[in-house]
Amino acid sequence: MKIVFMGTQEFAVESLKALLEAGHDVCAVVTVPDKKQGRGLKVKATAVKQFAIERGIPVLQPQNLKDQDFEDELKMLAADCFVVVAFRILPKAIFTIPKKGTINVHGSLLPAYRGAAPINWAIMNGDHESGVTTMLIDAKVDTGNILLQDKVEIASSMTAGELHDILAERGAKLLVKTIEKIAKNEIHSIRQDNILATKAPKITSATALINFEKDAEKVHNQIRGLSPYPGAFTFLHNKKIKLFKSSVSSSEGSELPGKILSVEPDSFVVACMTGNISIFELQLEGKRKMRVRDFLNGFKLVQGMHFTDAKI
Numbered sequence: 001m002k003i004v005f006m007g008t009q010e011f012a013v014e015s016l017k018a019l020l021e022a023g024h025d026v027c028a029v030v031t032v033p034d035k036k037q038g039r040g041l042k043v044k045a046t047a048v049k050q051f052a053i054e055r056g057i058p059v060l061q062p063q064n065l066k067d068q069d070f071e072d073e074l075k076m077l078a079a080d081c082f083v084v085v086a087f088r089i090l091p092k093a094i095f096t097i098p099k100k101g102t103i104n105v106h107g108s109l110l111p112a113y114r115g116a117a118p119i120n121w122a123i124m125n126g127d128h129e130s131g132v133t134t135m136l137i138d139a140k141v142d143t144g145n146i147l148l149q150d151k152v153e154i155a156s157s158m159t160a161g162e163l164h165d166i167l168a169e170r171g172a173k174l175l176v177k178t179i180e181k182i183a184k185n186e187i188h189s190i191r192q193d194n195i196l197a198t199k200a201p202k203i204t205s206a207t208a209l210i211n212f213e214k215d216a217e218k219v220h221n222q223i224r225g226l227s228p229y230p231g232a233f234t235f236l237h238n239k240k241i242k243l244f245k246s247s248v249s250s251s252e253g254s255e256l257p258g259k260i261l262s263v264e265p266d267s268f269v270v271a272c273m274t275g276n277i278s279i280f281e282l283q284l285e286g287k288r289k290m291r292v293r294d295f296l297n298g299f300k301l302v303q304g305m306h307f308t309d310a311k312i
Contacts, residue, residue, distance in 0.1 A: 047082060121200040160228075244282060258307040259307075
């Protein structure tokens with residue numbers, strides 16, 4: 001199959017790599033323009049562009065997906081299909097170009113978690129199962145007909161980062177399987193049941209702010225669902241602190257939510273509305289991410305201190 005691949009993030013690189021290893025002809029890669037990132041605001045290419053350059057694949061970086069020159073260039077490539085993984089919303093004039101359609105790899109079992117952050121929301125909601133879906137793109141976000149799906153179990157301690165890596169690998173394999181079936185005309189698409197649809201909107205600061213006036217399980221799920229990025233956060237002595245690794249240490253408790261109940265060499269315990277959680281990894285504002293043991297070497301944390309949901 002002759003394919004144009006569209007993507008940006010690390011999640012997409014696995015799929016691009018798998019297509020090449022399966023022997024498909026990726027004639028071009030489309031990604032977003034390079035942009036300034038990080039503290040130094042250095043101009044940086046996307047992970048997909050970096051990988052494409054390493055493999056000698058031509059890269060297109062349109063400023064506007066509705067640009068006529070971009071559309072004409074895609075038509076000139078005469079690809080059998082387009083593959084989209086972790087990219088932008090495509091205009092109809094683009095996704096209808098290839099004769100075998102435009103295929104998307106999505107990090108959920110659609111119609112569950114349509115939107116930008118399916119992996120995060122599955123864990124934050126305490127789901128025990130997730131997966132990947134290949135589908136045909138249509139005019140609305142994540143509503144296209146389903147091609148294939150693969151389920152993945154979510155362990156109680158699994159973070160969004162860990163699930164991301166598993167789904168990236170599973171999604172890549174599912175994509176290759178999907179492409180092979182399309183090439184042989186052995187696949188039949190299934191319409192999504194919109195009644196069963198749920199949303200996975202973009203993560204905001206409000207989403208990431210920890211409210212300890214919830215039960216311990218929900219706080220724990222929020223922490224692991226936003227680990228390692230962007231990180232669930234709280235405040236202590238007017239300092240923003242991100243929490244990355246936790247566990248539920250008790251399901252009962254009546255202490256004031258946010259109060260530090262005990263400090264151990266490798267962890268500390270925080271009260272929630274119901275139950276307590278233990279924290280093992282965190283990041284103080286302006287510092288690197290570290291284990292609690294290392295954090296305690298430079299920050300005096302004692303029983304009775306209190307986390308808040310805002311600077312005071």
